[in-house]
Amino acid sequence: GAVVSQHPSWVICKSGTSVKIECRSLDFQATTMFWYRQFPKQSLMLMATSNEGSKATYEQGVEKDKFLINHASLTLSTLTVTSAHPEDSSFYICSAKRGSSGYYNEQFFGPGTRLTVL
């Protein structure tokens, strides 16, 4: 149980185009999903918190108009990188929180999406 998928697993796009990444919790409902970014040989950095049915909360320094997040259902959150540029090339990872407990934070991560912007 507790499987999270991402699609696509990798994508190459031209500079200036938009790319959508999907994150799905396959066998549980996730009221909260998180999006992280990881550059080579660095740690994961939290970008935003996505709550079902409401606007995402972005971390300081993350442009909400550039990284559009939609959490339309309890099993799906999407991240759209708009007008992508080479510096947006990175490994994007989502996680889904299982359970409604305010304290117990059981997050399960997707396999990641490698974005390369040419």
Next chain:
Amino acid sequence: LAKTTQPISMDSYEGQEVNITCSHNNIATNDYITWYQQFPSQGPRFIIQGYKTKVTNEVASLFIPADRKSSTLSLPRVSLSDTAVYYCLRGGADGLTFGKGTHLIIQP
């Protein structure tokens, strides 16, 4: 400000027990301690989570002393496939703050 401190790297040999200690001096009452494993180009994989004392599952044990200012992940009888980065995190219900992690290298 990093929420946890752990060694940058460690190495060991196949069949050995490996203990990775993490310091979290400012842990909050509501925080749990969670350990993740990450291989290159993959998402982190949940290993174990605990609040205090000892927790054991099929892959690891987690020891948390009474003051909860540190924790130790114990991997019994490691193999080459355990070579990975291990992250110690403390947190409650919010997004996780990842430190640099410990790069564990297992040699034959």
